[in-house]
Amino acid sequence: MLAETTTIEVSANKGLNKQIATIGAFFFIFGFITWVNGTLIPYLRIACELEEWQAYLVTFAFYISYTVMAIPSSKLLEYTGMVKGMRVGLMVMAFGCALFIPAALMRFYPLFLLGLFIVGTGTTLLQTAVNPYITLLGPPEKAAQRISMMGICNKFAGVLAPLILGAVILNNSDGLIRELEQMTTAQRNVRLDNLAHAVILPYIVIALILMLIAFLIRFAHLPEISSSAVTFTTADSPKLSARQRINFLLGFIATFSTVGLEVIAGDTIGNYGIYHGLSLDVAKSLTSYTLASTMAGYIFGVYAIPRFIPQEKAYLYSAWFGVLISLLVIFVPGATSIAFVALLGLANALLWPAIWPQALRGLSGKMLNRGSAILIMGIAGGAIMPLVYGALARYTNNQYAYLILIPCYFFNVYYSRRGKRQAETLPENHVI
Numbered sequence: 001m002l003a004e005t006t007t008i009e010v011s012a013n014k015g016l017n018k019q020i021a022t023i024g025a026f027f028f029i030f031g032f033i034t035w036v037n038g039t040l041i042p043y044l045r046i047a048c049e050l051e052e053w054q055a056y057l058v059t060f061a062f063y064i065s066y067t068v069m070a071i072p073s074s075k076l077l078e079y080t081g082m083v084k085g086m087r088v089g090l091m092v093m094a095f096g097c098a099l100f101i102p103a104a105l106m107r108f109y110p111l112f113l114l115g116l117f118i119v120g121t122g123t124t125l126l127q128t129a130v131n132p133y134i135t136l137l138g139p140p141e142k143a144a145q146r147i148s149m150m151g152i153c154n155k156f157a158g159v160l161a162p163l164i165l166g167a168v169i170l171n172n173s174d175g176l177i178r179e180l181e182q183m184t185t186a187q188r189n190v191r192l193d194n195l196a197h198a199v200i201l202p203y204i205v206i207a208l209i210l211m212l213i214a215f216l217i218r219f220a221h222l223p224e225i226s227s228s229a230v231t232f233t234t235a236d237s238p239k240l241s242a243r244q245r246i247n248f249l250l251g252f253i254a255t256f257s258t259v260g261l262e263v264i265a266g267d268t269i270g271n272y273g274i275y276h277g278l279s280l281d282v283a284k285s286l287t288s289y290t291l292a293s294t295m296a297g298y299i300f301g302v303y304a305i306p307r308f309i310p311q312e313k314a315y316l317y318s319a320w321f322g323v324l325i326s327l328l329v330i331f332v333p334g335a336t337s338i339a340f341v342a343l344l345g346l347a348n349a350l351l352w353p354a355i356w357p358q359a360l361r362g363l364s365g366k367m368l369n370r371g372s373a374i375l376i377m378g379i380a381g382g383a384i385m386p387l388v389y390g391a392l393a394r395y396t397n398n399q400y401a402y403l404i405l406i407p408c409y410f411f412n413v414y415y416s417r418r419g420k421r422q423a424e425t426l427p428e429n430h431v432i
Helices: 005-011 016-035 037-047 057-080 082-098 100-106 109-136 140-169 173-181 185-197 200-219 242-267 269-275 286-304 311-331 336-348 351-359 365-395 400-425
Strands: none
Touching (some): 016 082, 037 185, 037 269, 057 082, 057 365, 082 100, 100 185, 100 200, 109 140, 109 365, 173 185, 242 269, 242 286, 242 336, 242 351, 269 286, 286 336, 311 400, 351 365, 351 400
């Protein structure tokens, strides 16, 4: 059996609350970076004169980096350890943000996408480190509760990001659209160049903040978790059992599905609002409503898990709730269905926190790093699913395209039931 040193060493630290707060700050950072994409989609669609499907390459460029860079991130963490890996991730994110400067000056969409890919690469490294870190930072039965706390930090940043960036780069956006329609080609190009330049200052500020935090993290005194921190008995083998491999494959699919659900709910709602006739001035901030709904679900998770409901049941009920809300999105007529898209955030809130402790059960050391990396690769769902949604919207309409949500929620129903059965067969002293 896996020795309990990892969980005990970390949770016994006197500064546990301070350490959790520090990790919460990281979740706030990549929450802001991630969910600002909901504003970048309509912004770049105007500034770079894109079709709707081309605008969704914003999410593709950002999230595909998780698939491409997850395994290299795991290898790097084996060399650096989790804490130093966090610092490297922050610096890579800062570099990606800095690329927005030449991209904006040239109004060159591929360079924006490269910047997003590099920001996603740094976020991949950061997430590969901090997700298992917070899972191990305390008692295993409260892992979903701690991840829910991190989700609050993440989604609070997501609520702020569209409001702040939208006010800076898409101020009076409806007036801008009318203005562009009346301009000559030369005037239009000058105006669009000025619009593109509006993103420079915010991303300079973000890059400087990331570099500052990368410097300050050395003073946070976070305990390191490395392969040497976990011991095995002589009967143990550090290889995955067949049962663990199957569980992990299913965990990857659950992660893929869940991130796809989150990104569709958060990043398509703006265009969906425009589809139903809302002005861009209103639609540009709709992502904030989805993430506020998600944050409410995380707050419930922090309060109720495991006090009133175990994380396995919270997972199951959330997945079923997602099925119900998806049906309402698809079949409720008119702009009312926009509210149900925002409410999807509430259904999604407790899916991600429950997947991690279930999928990582029984892993440690190098297996933990690699396992975390494989789960992080599942975040590619955020790259693929919006493109699938966009394709369905093109051949049906923006409302019926939300049918793509249904099979993803049903898979989470299955995986949650499987996890509940596993939990019932585990010994009481089992640890992650």
